[in-house]
Amino acid sequence: PVTFTNADSMGTMHFPGFSLEAAQFLVHERQVAGIGVDTLSLDIGPSTDFAVHLEVLGANKWGLENLANLATVPPAGGTLIAAPPKVEGASGGPLRVLAVW
Template sequence: MYIDLTMVLRPGMPVFPGSPKPAVIQWTKYDVHSYYSNVLFLHEHTSTHVDAPAHFIPGAKTLDQLDVSKYFGNFIAVDFSHLPPRGVIRLREFENALPRGADLGPGWVVLIRTGYDQYAGTEKWMEYPELSPELAEHLAKLGINAVGIDSPSPDRAPFEIHKILLGREVLIYENLTNLDQLVGKIGKFYGLPLKVEGGSGGPVRAVAEI
């Protein structure tokens, strides 16, 4: 069974403060050109997307420089939708939430459900919880492939969590959705972006296979 974890990319959709809203502009028409196509204008970090290490680490790898195997792997999904606004996801709580049989290490993807995908476009959206530095350090030391979350970010300025994870080439997936369907399960995660030269990140079609 496959679960789509991707927000629809559309004009005017919610974006992280300071980012431009995407535009989808019709370029050709059936009745004029005999075929239909659009031109896309969007920030690299729009909708469901992945952050490459170069997003925060000068000189680090960009989307096209990463091994393609970094964009998929075995996943575990944990539920922190019970946290209050701006709550903190701590290491001990994370370890208690892990499903049985999750022996995390290289090749794994950790998916964290906050439930904040349902608030996209509202004021509450930016009240998302954050990962603690202790948890980020733990995940980075495990050498996992990526951390994914169903909110706009795993942290706030000065973005310490981004720097901890990306500094160890642990990719970050943001604005995932439908993680409630994965909690307590183990399967395969796929989130491949376009191979953009020099890309600091890019939209993905994120999918889980159970």
């Protein structure tokens, strides 16, 4: 967990995520259904405004975090299966994600 969160001495986490500009491009220019990352958040680690979350989720797109083996998924031609449980009133939750091609 320490390596994964990469927190500094002040507790600020450092890991990559989408920039707001990239999220806007994907949502508005590419009309993606959603985005996913293998890190803890769609936003960069030290984010305090979570602008990427607001952009993506506010456009009624999905955001998947903590995905594994993304490097093995082809850039096109696959199908993503995401099976979330129903959690009433939750803003997010665990799910099982499979990519097939």
